[in-house]
Amino acid sequence: MAGWWKGILKDIREKTAHMDRKQKLEYIAAYYWYHILFVVLGALFILLLIRHLFFGNPPTVFNCVMINQAIDFERDARLGEDFAGNLGVSPEQISIDSNYVFSYVGKELEGANESSYDKFFFRLGGGELDAAIIPESFYQYCMDLEYTFVDLETMLTEEEKARWQEELVENNGTYNGIYVENLPLMKYLNQEEEDPILLVFFQKEKNVEANRSFLEFAINDE
DSSP, X not given: OHHHHHHHHHHHHHHTTTOOHHHHHHHHHHHXXXXXXXXXHHXXXXXXXXXXXXXXXXXXXXXXXXXXXXXXXXXXXXXXXXXXXXXXXXXXXXXXXXXXXXXXXXXXXXXXXXXXXXXHHHHHHTTOOOEEEEXXXXXXXXXXXXXXXXXXXXXXXXXXXXXXXXXXXXXXXXXXXXXOTTSGGGGGOOOBTTBOEEXXXXXXXXXXXXXXXXXXXHHOOO
C-alpha cells in the first residue's frame, strides 16, 4: 500500500513539475480523484473498525423477552430505560424485546410470526435469555417440554416472599415464576383475563445480580 502510494506521488511530481499550483490541483482532480477517493474510503473503514472494536456499545447485561404481548418497541425501550436506572447501567446494556408473537400447543394466534418461536427456543438453548414475561399457557407448555426455571426462593428475601406468596407459582416445592397482575411491573403490560402473565428467569449462575435486580424492580413500587 505504501509503495503504491509513493508511486502515485512520484508520478504526480514528474507530470506536474512545470505547472503552477492551480494547474497542479486541476490536474490531480482530473486524473487522480479515484485514487484519492480510494485512500479516503480506506481511512474511514479503518477508523470505523477501530471505533467498533474499542469504542462500541457496552455489552448487554440483561436479556428479557415478552411472549405474545403487543409488539411495542417504544414501550420496550421505556421499560429498559427504567430498569437500567434501577440497575445503575446504561440503557444500551438492557435488552427488552416484545417481538415474540407466535402460536404453540394450546394457543393459536392469527397473524403470528412463527419464526419467533424458533428464535425464542434457539436463544433459550444458547443461554442468551435471562428472563421472560410469558402467558400462563406458555409456562405450562414449557413445563410439558421439561424446561426448567430459576427457583425464585433463591432470589427473594423472606419479607418479599411473605408479601408476594400468593403470586408465586409453585411446582414440586420450587417457585418457578411469579404472576405479574398485581405487581408494579404490570403497568408496562396488557393481560388477557383467561391467560395471566408470569415473570420467569432462566439463568441460575449467569447475570445473577441483574436477575435479582429485575425481580426487585418488578415487585417494588419505588
